[in-house]
Amino acid sequence: MRRKHCEVTDPKEMNRILSSTNIGRMATVDTEGYPYITPLNFVFHQGCVYFHCAPQGEKLDNLTRDPRVCFEVSIPLAYLEVAFNAERNPCRTHQLYHSVIIRGRARIVPDGELKTAVLNALLAKHEGNRAFPSVTLDSPDNKACCVVEIKPARMTAKSDLAQNKPPETKRFIAENLARRGLPGDLEAVRAMGFNLERSEGSGWRLRG
Numbered sequence: 001m002r003r004k005h006c007e008v009t010d011p012k013e014m015n016r017i018l019s020s021t022n023i024g025r026m027a028t029v030d031t032e033g034y035p036y037i038t039p040l041n042f043v044f045h046q047g048c049v050y051f052h053c054a055p056q057g058e059k060l061d062n063l064t065r066d067p068r069v070c071f072e073v074s075i076p077l078a079y080l081e082v083a084f085n086a087e088r089n090p091c092r093t094h095q096l097y098h099s100v101i102i103r104g105r106a107r108i109v110p111d112g113e114l115k116t117a118v119l120n121a122l123l124a125k126h127e128g129n130r131a132f133p134s135v136t137l138d139s140p141d142n143k144a145c146c147v148v149e150i151k152p153a154r155m156t157a158k159s160d161l162a163q164n165k166p167p168e169t170k171r172f173i174a175e176n177l178a179r180r181g182l183p184g185d186l187e188a189v190r191a192m193g194f195n196l197e198r199s200e201g202s203g204w205r206l207r208g
Helices: 011-019 058-065 113-127 140-144 167-180 185-191
Strands: 023-029 035-041 043-045 048-053 068-080 094-109 146-160 196-198 204-206
Touching: 011 043, 011 068, 011 094, 011 146, 023 048, 023 058, 035 048, 035 058, 043 113, 048 094, 048 113, 058 094, 058 146, 068 185, 094 113, 094 185, 113 140, 113 146, 167 185, 167 204, 185 196, 185 204
Parallel strands: none
Antiparallel strands: 023 035, 023 068, 043 048, 048 146, 068 094, 094 146, 196 204
8 A cells, every 4th residue: 555654454443434334336347357336335244245236237247257346435524625735736635535445255145044134234224223124034025135245355444634744734634624614524623633622603623
């Protein structure tokens, strides 16, 4: 990895990133050798990526022919616009983000307890704290859908949080993000290690 300062090696943090978004993208290889990328609702369950889909389709044809796949999630946090650098240099605009890339092998999960457990794990992730009727082995839709497992062979992750910036620059960025308060800004500030408090009015500022 070229930007070592962004590398995430803690498995718990990788799991947290995977758990904090519902959409990922899987790349398979089509019959002509082109990458074929599919956006997917997914769940990271017991160390593997799972998704459900219709029992026919190009992605299933591709992974049945060649089970090697690549799966990616990315979570954009805050865009650092021109005003975020003192020189107002447009070439220094930047995006803060989290990402995980998994290389692995995919297989279709047969009908049974694992498939049922995965479908319920998918529902639990997307439903959050809301109660829902559980999927059972006998549920008609259980047998009608397909569940795919991606078993990781290699997993890498990055979090770009301005780690390579001097402390005063990081604080300048965090102060401006807190003041701007767009979606992702406050999450980025907290991920950078700063605490927030309400400022006078309805905005936010750094604590301390």
